[in-house]
Amino acid sequence: MTDEPRTATLRTDHGTPTRAEWVAAAVTPDNTDSMATTVEGTAVRTEITRETTGGLQTTVDDYVVNLGVAQAVIEAVDDRSPGEADSSTAANQQADDTLHHE
Structure with a gap:
């Protein structure tokens, strides 16, 4: 049996660089020290290194x-749809418009 750590690289495509950034920003706070997440264009790439196969499997499952x-x-x-905008956003826009037009 080897003492080499186990590694997994997960790469997921999200269609646009902005969506990839959003996904990375959402998952990164839950990363452990054994994980590294980067954005590569429209893709999110996460490398996971763990000492045991079971630990790797658990971390990949959680991720x-x-x-x-x-x-x-x-x-x-x-x-x-654009018509479903948050009412506070609409109110802020109206207040902003009023301040600029007075």
């Missing part, structure tokens, strides 16, 4: 769940 949640949130936001 994939976090990735799925991040992707679902981004898709939900993208699916909102």
